[in-house]
Amino acid sequence: LGGFSAWALYGSNWLRVERVTVSGTDVLGADEVLDAARISEDVPMATVDTDAVEARLAAELPRIDSVDVDRVWPHRVEVTVTERRPAVLLRKGESFVEVDDGGVRFATVRTPPAKVPIVEMQVADSPSLDRFGRQRLRESAVRVAGALSESVRRDTRTILVRSYDSVTLELTGGRTVLWGSAERGAAKSKALAAVMKAERDARYFDVSVPSAPAASPS
Structure with missing residues (x-):
């Protein structure tokens, strides 16, 4: 059972990234966020390091105030951005x-x-x-x-x-x-x-x- 679970998560074609979506942007473009996120498609969902993606986005796009990266099983990764607002x-x-x-x-x-x-x-x-x-x-x-x-x-x-x-x-x-x-x-x-x-x-x-x-x- 453990071996099957590991295979399903990492080796099969069932639980792989098929789509990455971006929401919450205003000034930033979705493509700009996707380029900085660098989340590959057709890789196992379980291998997506959400913490690393969040850190990378915060470092490369200073306009981002906060960001959440979530796996939406079985095939989607969702990036939710909150932009800084000029005071x-x-x-x-x-x-x-x-x-x-x-x-x-x-x-x-x-x-x-x-x-x-x-x-x-x-x-x-x-x-x-x-x-x-x-x-x-x-x-x-x-x-x-x-x-x-x-x-x-x-x-x-x-x-x-x-x-x-x-x-x-x-x-x-x-x-x-x-x-x-x-x-x-x-x-x-x-x-x-x-x-x-x-x-x-x-x-x-x-x-x-x-x-x-x-x-x-x-």
């Missing part, structure tokens, strides 16, 4: 670097994706540059983006960093939000939602002190 964009010459909520830089694109804020750094004369360094100041912009509500993030065109304590959002419609530092992001997001609802015609909002938000026409 902010960093300028790099004429291109843009996509950065996710975790601060991971995962792709460089020529055309910026819609409704993703661009980080602008104006810290050359700021004491924060010497104290925190440019990388940590960029990370503060990512933290701010991660704290925004989905609606505000979609409307945010630029996250302007002048210092560690001075981050400003430039929104559609000529609106500006003084955010302050990246600290207390959840409280600031909640305060911004409240003051925007109360002052619908305002163009300037200050939530740097979330317990005392302010708004004005300009």
